[in-house]
Amino acid sequence: MQKLVKVTDRLYYLPSVQETDRPILGAIIGEEKTLLIDAGNSSQHTNLFLQQLKEIGVEPDLLALTHWHWDHVFGLSEVDMPSIAFQESYENMKEMQSLSWEDEDLDQRVREGTEIEFCADAIKLEFGNERNIEVKLPTMTFKERMTIHLGDLTCEIEHVGGDHSSDSCVIFVPEEKALFVGDCLYANMYAEKWNYTVEKTLKLVQKLETYDADIFFLSHHPGPLTKEAFNSLVYLLKSVAELTQKHAGNEEAIRQELSVHLQRNLNEDELETITFFVNGH
Numbered sequence: 001m002q003k004l005v006k007v008t009d010r011l012y013y014l015p016s017v018q019e020t021d022r023p024i025l026g027a028i029i030g031e032e033k034t035l036l037i038d039a040g041n042s043s044q045h046t047n048l049f050l051q052q053l054k055e056i057g058v059e060p061d062l063l064a065l066t067h068w069h070w071d072h073v074f075g076l077s078e079v080d081m082p083s084i085a086f087q088e089s090y091e092n093m094k095e096m097q098s099l100s101w102e103d104e105d106l107d108q109r110v111r112e113g114t115e116i117e118f119c120a121d122a123i124k125l126e127f128g129n130e131r132n133i134e135v136k137l138p139t140m141t142f143k144e145r146m147t148i149h150l151g152d153l154t155c156e157i158e159h160v161g162g163d164h165s166s167d168s169c170v171i172f173v174p175e176e177k178a179l180f181v182g183d184c185l186y187a188n189m190y191a192e193k194w195n196y197t198v199e200k201t202l203k204l205v206q207k208l209e210t211y212d213a214d215i216f217f218l219s220h221h222p223g224p225l226t227k228e229a230f231n232s233l234v235y236l237l238k239s240v241a242e243l244t245q246k247h248a249g250n251e252e253a254i255r256q257e258l259s260v261h262l263q264r265n266l267n268e269d270e271l272e273t274i275t276f277f278v279n280g281h
């Protein structure tokens with residue numbers, strides 16, 4: 001069972017769970033209003049978060065979604081408060097409303113290539129035989145960006161895109177120097193081979209570098225990243241993107257040059273990142 005973690009008086013999160021694909025859920029607690037980040041992957045997930053917030057006296061007022069993927073939005077039907085999403089996320093969620101989430105239908109979509117096996121497995125594990133999934137639509141949508149005022153804190157929600165999902169948004173809290181990155185830095189998983197593209201990665205990284213943050217929440221990392229850890233992740237993506245371009249997607253050449261550059265053998269994460277860029281080349 002995940003336990004609510006306090007970062008500061010104004011910032012709490014519920015850690016992610018890998019097996020059932022539960023993302024990090026965030027709470028930004030202003031003097032007047034509290035904003036939640038992402039709705040969770042099921043009623044149980046959302047209620048676990050809401051219950052633990054209640055125990056510390058926090059009653060949230062608003063919820064913002066980072067993107068449309070199931071693990072971030074299925075819990076929305078459990079939430080009785082206005083919710084905010086990027087226009088494209090809303091449209092994707094609307095399309096999801098007509099889908100069935102029963103085993104045979106999930107398996108069929110995996111065979112057709114419109115669903116990912118990893119997600120189908122996580123849905124089966126999270127929900128068991130109780131597949132009472134209702135995709136509730138967000139209350140408000142925006143184009144490009146919007147600011148949410150919580151009293152003494154502001155939340156800037158901005159569309160950034162990227163390979164993982166073209167509707168990806170980030171939420172920045174300048175007063176806390178916190179950036180909720182969602183899944184935007186992860187690869188495109190809705191493809192035959194998981195991949196990154198050079199163009200989208202460089203554009204995204206350039207955008208993310210404009211935020212003056214000290215703490216970074218990536219939805220499926222176990223906990224938030226420090227500035228140093230975030231910078232080294234961004235550095236890896238940028239370096240591999242540039243090397244992929246330079247070596248025209250030649251995996252061996254990219255590996256060799258990155259290894260020389262780092263003056264050590266590459267680790268598993270680095271090798272996987274290279275493979276994803278080669279897949280996207």
Ligand SMILES: [Zn+2]
Binds near residue numbers: 067069165183
């Ligand atoms: Zn996602």
